[in-house]
Amino acid sequence: MKIIKTALSTAWACLTLNFAMAQSTGYQITGKITNHNKPIDGATVNLVAAKDSSLIKTLVCSANGSFAFDNIKNGSYFIRITAIGFGNYSGALFNIEDKSINLPVIQLQTTSTELKEVSVAGQKDFVEQKIDRTIVNVNALISNTGANALEVLQKAPGVVVDQDGNITFKGKSGVMVMIDDKPTYLSAANLATYLRSLPSSALDKIELMDNPPAKYDAAGTAGVINIKTKKNTIRGFNASFNSTYGIGFYGRWRESLNMNYRVDKVNIFANISYNYNQTYRKLEIDRDYFHPDGSPDYSFKDISIFRPTNTAYNAKVGADFFVSPNTTWGIVFTGGLFHGRDNSPVYSSFYNTASMLDSAINTQNISRNKFDNGGINLNYSHKFDTTGTALTFDLDYIRDISGSNQTFINNTLYPGGTLINSQTIANDLPAFINIYAAKADFSKPLKNDGKFEAGIKSSYVNTDNTANYFNVADGVSTINYDNTNRFLYKENINAAYLNYNKNFKRFGIQTGLRVENTNGKGHQLGNAQKPDSSFVNHYTNLFPTIYLSYKLDTAGHNTLAGSYGRRIGRASYGQLNPFTDIVDKFTQFRGNPFLRPEFTDQYKLSYSYKSLLNISLLYNYVSDVQNETIFQDGNIFVSTPGNIGYQKNIDLSVNLNLQPTKWWTSNVYAEVYRNRYKGMLYSGEVDQASNSFSGNANNQFTLGKGWSAELSGFFRTGGVSGQFVSIPTGMVNSGLQKKILKDKGALKLSINDMFKTFTPSGRINNIANTNASYHNYLDVRVTTLSFTYSFGKTLNTPPKRKVGSADDEQGRAH
Incomplete structure (x- = not known):
């Protein structure tokens, strides 16, 4: 603690010194914007240098129409102003000569009291680059129409989504996924379920941050992916409806409705969606076993057919109360109901050394699953002055209820089909999680174009997972004590941060320090045959x-x-649970209560030219790497999370925005990276490295008369992730759009994976006396037809801040 106190004291002293120095120079420009002597709320004000028309600063005026530019040097300037519903304003020249200046009241002229209907004003670039993040505009791709959030993520530059829904970013696992600056608080499996239920029509943009600022939780060794949903805060009533039908191996459909209504001091908003999805997946696993001397023993081939059917309802409803021009209270309710079923047969075959069929096992895996979650957020924000000094506060409560009921019927057969043995196993796997989180953030703009930020956060998580397994014979169930258990886990994380940034003429700096204190306690309850254990x-x-x-x-x-940053990767709550989850008779998952957190140090250099070109070189060193590991327990393959050792990652990426013609825009992203894993596994030392390439290309075509088209795709070479070595894969997507109903509606037709080339496959290394490989056939070639209609009346209003105190905890929930 002495080291921590010294570091924090030093950081505070440096920030205080900079704060004091920042108050000493520069002058202020103030003014007020009205229409017929009524203040205009939320106008955008630009301060422009007269000598070269370069933009000096931009701000949004306050609710009473006032604005203030601080720390302005001597010189000649003029003001430009834009506001929805008003004509653009460009003011006369004025001079700053060793004193502050208060401009005369600026009157804007009304162009239209109301916008009769909501309409799209232009097309954003698919990818935008910022100093600390990459922004992906979801609606820029026609092929995103009718897709779900997980499929949209798959098209984002540097993001890889595997066949199980696991997400990696720039060649690394351990990414933290957030929704509207709030963590999802979900395990990898439940996160994939939720993202598959979230329609693209509800999404606005995706922020990719490989090195997030100190304001964000330190969780996520690969960085943060922040998915921002749509929310309007403009005055009046407006709404957008989307209906989508898609056909792949089976049919699927999605509907969503976005609504917003603001009048006087109240803003009410809602985002509601329904999703019915039925998919198909075929997984083949081949294993060759050897004696210790290397001679062949036997072979095993496993074919699993997955046909899950899922129904999901999502809702986000909230209200903002503007109690004064500078103070806002808000409340947001979120909820989701996810229910599914699956009848997944597994066909397992055993072959002798002569490659002759020895026996077979046919398994019927019948399951019903649910995942219901709900949350409430209470938020508060207050502006102390016109310079932007502000305090925000968030209080969150989230409760998740999940569970599944499965029945495994295993029939062992001779080659001729004669039944040898029949075994039935059933389970009931309920899980509950309660999450409480609170945070406060303070920001203070400084003179000389600087800014100081500080904040605190505390979270508490309580999980309860039960695994009830039964052996069923002649309709009678008896408890299977080998797999039955109950796991309780409690965790408290306390955090504080300081952040400071400042821009000089050409030089800019931002530095921050975050401290996090973690306290966790796990308790596995015993049963009639097994004792308690805890950590x-x-x-x-x-x-x-x-x-x-x-x-x-x-x-x-x-x-x-x-840039440089350090981050932590904590295990999910489910990964710490030591119980056994049966996948089939020969495949199991087991948690690991001894899993240690992983830490990463990241260094990055980049060059950018306007918004056209960005080149980045990234180096990461990860210690105590967490990854899925595979070992053999008798004839059962067991998957469990483990600490492998260390990982080194070098990544070179290029992002290019082009416009070859007026009707054609293109974004091209390419990266090459080298991953190396080194450490100890069950069969001894693992030392694997690979060089990989990944590329995305997205082309948009404006065809005229309301028509537009898209051609996009990605390609990835093979790579290494712990014990897993993947082979190359990719896909090509296309889309066509026609605006209708006076541009208030749109019809979109898209085809994903046109040539059916996305087949994630590979091999598994470092399993004693075993060669193993896997091959996936996925239902991703989907043709989708979508209709979108926007309507309502709107008036101008300023944007509302994003809310949420829940950071990485939900991203780890099970």
Whole structure:
């Protein structure tokens, strides 16, 4: 703790010194914007230098129409103003000469009291680059129409989604996924279920942050993916409806409705969606077994057919109360009901050394699953002055209820089909989780173009997982004590951060320090044949971040940037649960209560030219790497999370935005990366490395008369992830759109994976006396037809802040 106190004291002293220095120079420009002497709320004000018309600063005026530019040097300037429903304004020149200035009241002229209908004003680039994140605009791709959030993520640059829904970013696992700046608090499996139920029509943009600022939780060694949903806060009533039908191996459909109504001091919003989805997947696993001397023993081939049917309802409903021009209270309710069923047969065959069929096992796996969650968020924000000094507060409560009931009927047969043995296993797997989180953030703009931020956060998580297994014979169930257990886990994380940034003429710096204290306690209850067991974890860590940028020219077209950050990857609550989850007779998953957190140090250099080109070089070192590991227990393959050792990752990426013609825009992303894993596994030392390539291309075509089209796709070479070595795969997508109903509606037709080339496959290494490979056939070639209609009347209003105190906890829930 002495080290922590010293580091925090040093950081605070440096920030205080910079704060004091930042108050000493520059002048202020103030003014007020009205229409017929009524203040205009939320107008965008630009301060422009007269000598070269370069933009100096931009801000949004307050609710009473006032604005203030701080720390302005001597010189000649003029003001430009834009606001929805009003004509653009460009003011006269004025001079700053060693004193502040208060401009005369600015009157904007009304162009239209109301916008009769909501309409799309233009097409955003698919990818935008910022100094600390990459922004993906979801609606820029026609082929995203009718897709779900997981499928949209798969098209984002640097993101890989495997056949089980696991997400990696820039060649690394351990990414934290957030929704609207709030963590999802879900295990990998439940997160994949939720994202598959979330329609793309509800999404606005995706933020990819490989090195997030200190304001964000330190969780996620691969960084943060923040999915932002649509929310309007403009005055009046407006809504958007979407209906989609898709056909792949089976049919599927989705409907969603976005609504917003603001009047006077109240803003009410809702996002409601329904999703029915039936998919198909065929998984083949081949295993060859050997004696210790290397001679062949026997072979095993496993074919699993998955045909899950899922129904999902999602809702997000909230209200903002503007109690004064500077104070806002808000409340948000979120909820989801996810129910599914699956009848997944498994056909297992055993072959002798002469490759002759020895025996077979046919398994009927019948399951019913549910995952219901709900949450409430209470938020508060207050602006202390016109400079932007603000305090925000969030209080969250989330409850998840999940469970499944499965029945495994295993029939063992001779080659001729004669029944040898029949075995039936049933289970009931209920799980409950309660999450409480609170955070407060303070921000203070400083003179000389600086900003100071600080915040605190505390969270508490309580989970309860039960695994009830039964052996069923002649209709009578008896408890299977080998697999039955109950696991309780409690965790408290306390955090605080400081962040400071400042821009000079060409040089910019942002630095931050976050401290997190983690306290966890797990308790596995015993049964009639097994004793209790428990564990306790306490640790405190520091997470520094720093960003540097330098403009190579006065216009800022060419920019160099560098950053460093440290992050932590905590195990999900389900991964810490030591119970056994039976996949089939020869495949099981087991948790690991001794799983240690992993830590990553990341260094990044980048060059950007305008918004056209960005080149980045990334280096990561991850210690105590967490990854799925495979070992053999008799004739059963067991998957369990483990700490492998360390991982080194070097990544070179290029992002290019092009416009070859007026009707054709293109985004091209390519990266090459090298992953190396080294450590100890069950069969001894693992030392694997691979060089991989990944590329995305997205082309948009404006055809005229309301028609537009898209051609996109991605390709990935094979790579290494712990014991797993994957082979190349990719897909090509296309889409066609026609705007109708006076541009208020749109019809979209899209085809994903046109040539059916996305087949994730590979091999599994480092299993004693075994060669293993896997091959997936997925239902991803889907043709989708979608109809979207937007309607309503709107008036101007300023944007509302994003809310949520829940950070990484939900992303780890089971």
